[in-house]
Amino acid sequence: MIKQITIxxxxxxxxxxxxxxxxxxxxxxxxxxxxxxxxxQKALELGVIxxxxxxxxxxxxxxxxxxxxxxxxxxxxxxxxxxxxxxxHAIVTDVGSSKxxxxxxxxxxxxxxxxxxxxxxxxxxxxxxVAASLDNLFQGRRVILTPTExxxxxxxxxxxxxxxxxxxxxEIMTPEHHDQMLAATSHLPHILAYSIVNTLADKYxxxxxxxxxxxxxxxxTRIASGDPxxxxxxxxxxxxxxxxxxxxxxxxxxxxxxxxxxxxxEGLYKAFDNSKKVRDHGCESDS
Numbered sequence: 001m002i003k004q005i006t007i008x009x010x011x012x013x014x015x016x017x018x019x020x021x022x023x024x025x026x027x028x029x030x031x032x033x034x035x036x037x038x039x040x041q042k043a044l045e046l047g048v049i050x051x052x053x054x055x056x057x058x059x060x061x062x063x064x065x066x067x068x069x070x071x072x073x074x075x076x077x078x079x080x081x082x083x084x085x086x087x088x089h090a091i092v093t094d095v096g097s098s099k100x101x102x103x104x105x106x107x108x109x110x111x112x113x114x115x116x117x118x119x120x121x122x123x124x125x126x127x128x129x130v131a132a133s134l135d136n137l138f139q140g141r142r143v144i145l146t147p148t149e150x151x152x153x154x155x156x157x158x159x160x161x162x163x164x165x166x167x168x169x170x171e172i173m174t175p176e177h178h179d180q181m182l183a184a185t186s187h188l189p190h191i192l193a194y195s196i197v198n199t200l201a202d203k204y205x206x207x208x209x210x211x212x213x214x215x216x217x218x219x220x221t222r223i224a225s226g227d228p229x230x231x232x233x234x235x236x237x238x239x240x241x242x243x244x245x246x247x248x249x250x251x252x253x254x255x256x257x258x259x260x261x262x263x264x265x266e267g268l269y270k271a272f273d274n275s276k277k278v279r280d281h282g283c284e285s286d287s
Contacts, residue, residue, distance in 0.1 A: 005162070006031040006063035008056070008078055010043040012125060013095045014069035015133030018048040020166035023135045033059035043130045056081040060090070065162065068094040072233035076105040083109055091115045091155045097182055098237035099146040099175035106148075117159040118146045118175065120182070121168060126225040139167035146175040183241035188249060190231055191242070193224040 005021070007014040010032040018030050032040050032049035033056060040052035053059040060066050060082045070078050075096060086092070092115060096102045099118045106116050123141040125132055143163040147156045160170045173181075200209050210218075235242055259267040 002028045002064045004029045004063045005065045008033045009069035015048045015130035016137035019135035024165040057085040072237040079109040093117045093119045097234045099178045101237040113148045113150045128227040143168040179241045183245045197224045
C-alpha cells in the first residue's frame, strides 16, 4: 500500500489524478509541489491534495511514488531538483507527451533507471490549471507506459495499479512508437488548430471568424485554446516525429490543392471518401 504520492505540477492532469485517486478510495497522502504557492493553495482548497510544499526536498523525501506533471521543458530541471532527496525505493513517473526526450533527460540526471517508469495519459481538456481538474478525466481513457530497458517489473506494476485506480486502461509500448503515434494523433492536430486560427486571424477580423464560423470550425479549433507553453515544449521535445508527420501531411495537402486547381472532382471524391471510410471504421473499432 502506497503511503504517499507526490505530484509535482498540480495542474489539469496532476489535479485530476489527485481527485480520481481520492474518489477511488486511495487512503494514502497526496502531496503537491511546485514553484508557485497560489495554484497549490487552490488545489488544497479543492481537495485535490492533502498538503503542499514549495521545497522539492520536503515534497519528495517521504514519497513512495513521485509523478512529474510539469511542461516538457521543465522536466530535466525538476529531475535535478529531486534527485538527491528521493528515498532509495521511490518510483518516479511522468505524464509528458514525449517519451524519448523524457528518458533522455532521466539518463542525464539519474545513474539508475530501475525505479523510473515513463507514462502518458491520453486525456485532457482545452482548459488548463487545477481548477479545470475532473475526477473522471481518465475514466475509460488509455494511459501509455513506456518502461525503459532497466525499469523494474515491480515499479511498472505499481504505476499501472495507480492509473487503473482512476479507471484508466493501461497499455505498454516502446518510447519510439509512442512518440510517432502521438505526433500523428495529438501533436499534428494541435499544430493544425493553432495554424488555422493564426491563418484566419491574419486574413480576417477575429470577430467575423467566430461570428460566421460553423460548428465544424469551433470543434476543429477548440484545442487551439490549449496551454501554449505546454505545446511549445511538446513540439521541441518531439521534434523529429512531428517533422516527419508534418512532411507527410503537407504532401497530402499539396495533392488536394492540385486536385482543386485541376477541377479534379473524381480525385477529390476518392480522397474524401477514403477519409470517411477510414474514420468511420476506426470509430466503430474503438467503440
